[in-house]
Amino acid sequence: MTVSVCVAEDVPELIKSAAALFVEDGGSRDPFLDTGWPAREGLVYYTGRVQDPDCLCLLAGDGAGHLIGRLLPPDELRPGAVRAQLESMxxxxxxxxxGVGGELVDAFLTWAGDRGANEVTVSAYxxxxxxxxxxxNRGFRPFLVTLSRA
Ligand SMILES: CC(C)(COP(=O)(O)OP(=O)(O)OC[C@H]1O[C@@H](n2cnc3c(N)ncnc32)[C@H](O)[C@@H]1OP(=O)(O)O)[C@@H](O)C(=O)NCCC(=O)NCCS
Structure with missing residues (x-):
């Protein structure tokens, strides 16, 4: 399995995978999610993510998957935390x-660790x-829980 860092030419594949994630994950679990957003706004948004040095956009070979992660700005209320966030995979x-997902996450954890992150978060339904x-399985544990009453 090859995992590569996205360059500008990869943005269409990133959008395709992100759009499929919106439909499969949020589309089946969040009645308010705009599943058409990646197709409409994705070019600008994901191009920005690919160009941002504080972001890591990865593709697994042969259309096997993607991961987008980023460093978060310091939080003055939590001064010891050097934060990274797994945004989408x-x-x-x-x-x-x-093992594709595991390989993507491990690459992101290494990237974040190399940049001093001591806290990596991800949100999931x-x-x-x-x-x-x-x-x-990758060592994440519940920390904050969002309660919803829709
Ligand atoms: C979640 C997801 C990324 C996992 O990717 P993957 O490549 O299948 O994961 P891996 O093969 O690397 O699995 C690593 C370990 O995670 C756990 N795991 C993965 N899928 C699992 C499942 N369906 N049930 C239980 N445990 C699972 C297992 O411990 C697994 O190790 P094992 O196969 O040796 O038992 C993939 O299922 C996916 O894309 N789901 C739809 C999109 C999604 O939900 N994305 C996350 C949004 S927050």
Missing amino acids: RVAPERRRE ARNETALAFYE
């Missing part, structure tokens, strides 16, 4: 459970049991 359905099990 997806593995193509036919490639799941082969409470009903996305696969993602929760996956992140747990």
